[in-house]
Structure formats: structure tokens, C-alpha cells
Amino acid sequence: DIQLTQSPSFLSASVGDRVTITCRASQGISSYLAWYQQKPGKAPKLLIYAASTLQSGVPSRFSGSGSGTEFTLTISSLQPEDFATYYCQQLNSYPHSFGQGTKLEIK
Amino acid sequence: QITLKESGPTLVKPTQTLTLTCTFSGFSLSTSGVGVGWIRQPPGKALEWLALIYWDDAKHYSPSLKSRLTISKDTSKNQVVLTMTNMDPVDTATYYCAHTHSGTYWGWGQGTLVTVSS
Numbered sequence: 127d128i129q130l131t132q133s134p135s136f137l138s139a140s141v142g143d144r145v146t147i148t149c150r151a152s153q154g155i156s157s158y159l160a161w162y163q164q165k166p167g168k169a170p171k172l173l174i175y176a177a178s179t180l181q182s183g184v185p186s187r188f189s190g191s192g193s194g195t196e197f198t199l200t201i202s203s204l205q206p207e208d209f210a211t212y213y214c215q216q217l218n219s220y221p222h223s224f225g226q227g228t229k230l231e232i233k
Numbered sequence: 234q235i236t237l238k239e240s241g242p243t244l245v246k247p248t249q250t251l252t253l254t255c256t257f258s259g260f261s262l263s264t265s266g267v268g269v270g271w272i273r274q275p276p277g278k279a280l281e282w283l284a285l286i287y288w289d290d291a292k293h294y295s296p297s298l299k300s301r302l303t304i305s306k307d308t309s310k311n312q313v314v315l316t317m318t319n320m321d322p323v324d325t326a327t328y329y330c331a332h333t334h335s336g337t338y339w340g341w342g343q344g345t346l347v348t349v350s351s
Contacts, residue, residue: 169341224280
């Protein structure tokens with residue numbers, strides 16, 4: 127199985143900050159990586175697919191990059207609605223595993 | 234518009250079998266490349282991928298749960314069913330189904346919380 131490790135697990139930031147979350151895969155997964163945002167009591171929402179493609183309707187302040195084993199999700203200027211938990215998921219091979227999550231909190 | 238909704242019991246007893254149904258609209262499970270997957274999330278914990286079934290009836294399971302899971306589809310009813318045997322309190326979680334196509338999980342159901350307790 128491919129393990130995904132996100133860092134950091136917790137992140138405290140302020141509105142307007144630029145933040146970056148990293149997802150590392152235990153083996154190469156090409157660009158088969160997605161990023162999700164999850165708010166309490168809600169289903170995950172797709173933000174980025176194929177490592178760097180922004181899902182329709184997602185604000186352009188979100189961006190993704192990387193390939194192989196290291197990936198990043200960047201939010202260029204945090205907005206109040208961005209405080210949530212973020213997950214990466216690999217779709218290179220089964221099981222389609224998730225990272226452990228990064229909780230983004232207001233400083 | 235693609236929608237999915239999970240249904241099933243909210244409470245099951247230890248050792249019982251859980252049966253969850255995902256009813257969807259806006260896509261067909263007879264379309265090439267389309268699949269429906271199941272993912273769960275224990276309270277306060279991370280997402281865990283469980284199983285996936287494709288339009289051609291190909292099935293994939295989490296290796297750690299494979300012996301307990303069965304996924305099936307009824308294309309005519311637009312439903313996918315997940316069964317999990319020998320339920321334990323550690324299986325308490327919100328269970329989600331999700332639509333997948335071309336290697337991406339595009340949309341998720343709202344989730345259903347299943348509690349395992351005697």
C-alpha cells in the first residue's frame with residue numbers, strides 16, 4: 127500500500143497569510159494526487175486533481191504542485207472560509223489512500 | 234448535477250453485518266470509466282478508503298478490510314451496496330460514497346454516521 131504523510135498536521139495562520147501543506151508518498155505516484163477541503167460535519171470537497179488542476183468553481187488562491195513523491199497545496203492569501211481540514215489522496219494504485227489530514231486553524 | 238446519498242442503519246450491534254446503500258443520480262454506472270467508491274471517517278479522525286466498484290463490475294477493496302467487505306451494484310436502480318461483516322465498535326464512523334471517473338473522486342454523498350454498540 128502507498129502511505130501518504132502530510133505535514134504539518136496542524137497549522138495556525140492568519141487571514142491574508144500564504145500557507146503551504148506538503149503531502150509525501152511512500153513511493154512514486156506520478157501526478158495521481160487529489161486535494162480535498164473538509165469542514166466540520168461536511169463531506170470532503172475536491173479542490174485539486176491530477177496534482178495541479180483546479181476543480182471548477184474553486185478559488186484561484188488555491189494551487190497544487192508536485193509529482194512523483196512530493197506534493198504541495200498552497201493557499202496564496204487565506205480567507206476566513208479556508209479554515210478547515212485538508213486531505214491529500216493518491217489515485218495511482220489501490221487502495222486509494224488518504225493522508226492523515228492537516229487542520230488549518232485561525233491564529 | 235451529480236448527487237449521491239448514503240442510507241442504512243445508524244446503530245448496529247457488535248458482530249452484526251452492516252449493509253449500506255448509495256443511491257445516486259446524474260450519472261450512470263453503465264458508462265465506461267465510471268465507478269462508485271466507499272470511504273469512512275471515524276469521529277475526529279482521518280478518511281479511510283474502503284472499496285470501489287466500476288461500470289464493468291471490477292471491484293477493489295482495502296487490503297486490511299477485504300475479508301469483511303463486499304461491494305455490489307444495481308445499475309437499473311442507480312445503487313451501490315456495501316456490506317461489512319462482524320462489526321466492532323472501532324468501525325463506528327461516518328460512511329461516505331463517492332462518484333469516480335477518470336481517476337478522480339468528483340462528488341461525495343453527505344455521509345451517514347454508523348455507531349456500533351451493544
